[in-house]
Amino acid sequence: MEGWHYPRTELAEQYLGLLALGISSSLAIIAPRRKGKTLFILQDLAPLSQKKNYIPVYASLWQNINAPHEGLIAALEDAIAALDKKATFSRLLNAKIKKTTVSNELLGKMEVEFADNPSKPTSKELAYLDQLLSMLVEKAGKKTVLLLIDEVQHLTTSTQFDPLAHTLRTMLDKRQGKVKSIFTGSSRHYLDLLLNESKSPFYHFVEQHDFPDLDDQFIEFLRDKLAKNHQITIAIQPLRKAFLDLDQSPYWMMKLIAQMITFKATVEEALEYVLQLMEATEDFEGISKRLKPIDRLVFLALCKGTNPFSKELMARIDKETDVKGVASNIQRAIKRLSEASLISQTRKDGYNIEKPGLKRYLEQQHQ
Numbered sequence: 001m002e003g004w005h006y007p008r009t010e011l012a013e014q015y016l017g018l019l020a021l022g023i024s025s026s027l028a029i030i031a032p033r034r035k036g037k038t039l040f041i042l043q044d045l046a047p048l049s050q051k052k053n054y055i056p057v058y059a060s061l062w063q064n065i066n067a068p069h070e071g072l073i074a075a076l077e078d079a080i081a082a083l084d085k086k087a088t089f090s091r092l093l094n095a096k097i098k099k100t101t102v103s104n105e106l107l108g109k110m111e112v113e114f115a116d117n118p119s120k121p122t123s124k125e126l127a128y129l130d131q132l133l134s135m136l137v138e139k140a141g142k143k144t145v146l147l148l149i150d151e152v153q154h155l156t157t158s159t160q161f162d163p164l165a166h167t168l169r170t171m172l173d174k175r176q177g178k179v180k181s182i183f184t185g186s187s188r189h190y191l192d193l194l195l196n197e198s199k200s201p202f203y204h205f206v207e208q209h210d211f212p213d214l215d216d217q218f219i220e221f222l223r224d225k226l227a228k229n230h231q232i233t234i235a236i237q238p239l240r241k242a243f244l245d246l247d248q249s250p251y252w253m254m255k256l257i258a259q260m261i262t263f264k265a266t267v268e269e270a271l272e273y274v275l276q277l278m279e280a281t282e283d284f285e286g287i288s289k290r291l292k293p294i295d296r297l298v299f300l301a302l303c304k305g306t307n308p309f310s311k312e313l314m315a316r317i318d319k320e321t322d323v324k325g326v327a328s329n330i331q332r333a334i335k336r337l338s339e340a341s342l343i344s345q346t347r348k349d350g351y352n353i354e355k356p357g358l359k360r361y362l363e364q365q366h367q
Contacts, residue, residue: 001258003229005043006214006221006250012045015209016052019146019180024207026172028152028183030191031211032354034251037184040211041148042097045182050089054180055079055140058096060150065114068154069121069129069164076132083139113187113341118160126167133171137178145179147172152183153190156200165194169201184211188344188352213248216240222257230261238267245271247356252278275357284361287342293321296362298333302343302351303359308334 018027031037038060046056057079063071082092121129136145155165172181183206185191195206219239226232246252252274259270279285291299294317298308306313308330317325334351337343344352353359 001254004225004254004257005039006218008040008044009048011040011212012048015045015182016049016054018207018209019182020052025176025179026181026183026206028185028191028195028206028208029211030185030188030208032356033186034249034356035186035211035213036250037186037211038100038150039097041150041182041184042093042100046093046146046148047090049146053143054146055083055136055143056089056093056146056148057136058093058148058150061154062113062151065154066117067119067121068161069125072149072164072168073125073129073132076129076136079145080132080136080139083136113154113157115154115158115160118158120160121164121167126163129167130171133175133179137175140178144177145175147179147181149181149183151186153185153187153194156190156193166201169205172205181206187341187354189338189341189354192344214243214250218250218253219243222253226257226260232260234267242267242271245360246274246278249356275360278357279361282355282357284358287340287355287358288362288365290340291362292333292336294323294329295333295336296366297321298330299337299342300359300362302337303353308351 015027015029019025029037029041042058046058049056057075059071059075061068061071063074078092079089082089133145155161155168172179185194191208194200194202195204195208197203216236219236222239223234223236226234242256243253246256255277256267256270256274259265259273260267263270265273288296297313297317297320301308301310301313309327314325314330317323317329323329334343334345338345342353342355342358344354
C-alpha cells in the first residue's frame with residue numbers, strides 16, 4: 001500500500017551509530033518473520049546510510065533458496081552497474097522495495113524457508129563473488145560498502161552452503177574498514193548455529209541485536225492515515241487489540257488495514273479474515289499434523305513461559321500421549337521444534353517462539 005510505510009529513522013540511526021563506533025563491523029538484526037525487517041532495511045536504514053557515506057548493497061539469501069550465492073552475486077553486479085551508470089542508489093533500492101511489496105501482496109503465498117535441492121557454489125562462483133566485491137570497493141572510492149544481507153541464517157540450513165559461509169567471512173575479514181555488514185535473521189535457532197557455534201566461520205564475528213516490536217506510535221500512525229486519507233475514524237483500543245492478536249506483526253496489520261479500506265470492514269471483521277489468512281499462509285494445519293502430541297504440549301508450555309521440565313507437564317505427557325513424560329523425551333521434542341523453526345533456544349534468553357499465531361491455532365484445535 002503506497003504511502004503506508006511507518007518510518008523508524010531513530011532505530012536506523014541507532015544501528016548505524018553502532019557501526020560507526022568501530023567496535024564491530026558487522027551487526028545482526030533478529031526477529032521472527034513478518035515483523036518488518038526487510039522494509040525497514042530498504043526504506044529506513046539503506047537511505048539513511050547513503051547520507052552517511054555508505055554504498056548500501058541489499059541481497060536476500062532467499063532470492064534463490066537453493067543457491068543463496070546467486071542472490072549475493074546479483075546484488076553486487078547491480079551495485080557495480082549502478083555506479084558505472086552513475087545512477088542513484090535510490091532507484092536501485094526503490095526497485096527492491098517494489099519487488100518486496102509486490103511479493104507481500106500475494107495473498108496466501110507461502111514462503112519456503114528451507115532448500116529442497118541445495119546447490120553447492122563452485123569455486124569459480126566463489127572467486128567471482130570475491131572479485132565483484134573487490135571491484136565494488138574500488139569503484140566506491142572513499143565511501144564504505146554496506147552489505148545488507150537478508151535471512152543470513154539460511155547459510156546454516158544445509159552443509160552445501162558451508163563454502164559460501166566461509167567465503168563470505170573471508171571477504172569481510174579482508175576488507176575491514178572498507179566493507180561493513182548488517183545481517184537480518186528470522187530464526188534464532190539457525191542464527192545461533194551461525195553466530196555462536198565455535199565451528200562456525202562467523203563465531204563471535206557479529207554483534208547481535210533484537211529488532212524491537214512496534215508500539216502505540218505505530219497504531220496512532222495507522223489511525224491518522226485512516227482518518228485523513230479514507231475518512232475512517234476508529235478508537236485506538238480496537239486497533240491495539242487487533243495488533244496484539246496479530247502478534248504485533250506490521251505485515252499482518254497492514255492486511256487488516258487493507259481489508260478495512262477495501263471492503264469497509266470493521267476491525268473485528270477484518271481481524272477474523274486476517275487470522276484465517278494467517279493460518280492458510282503459514283500452513284498451521286500442516287504444521288499441526290506434523291507435530292507429535294508431545295511436541296504440541298511442549299510448544300504450548302513454552303508459549304506460556306512454563307518450565308518444559310515441570311512435574312505438571314511431565315504428568316500431562318504421561319496422561320495425554322503414548323510416550324513417557326521424562327526429560328529425555330522432552331529434550332527430543334524441543335530439538336524437533338527448534339529444527340522446524342517453531343522455537344529457538346538461546347543462551348541468555350531461554351526459549352523464543354518463532355511462529356507467531358501458531359499457539360492460538362493449536363489451542364483452538366484442541367479445545
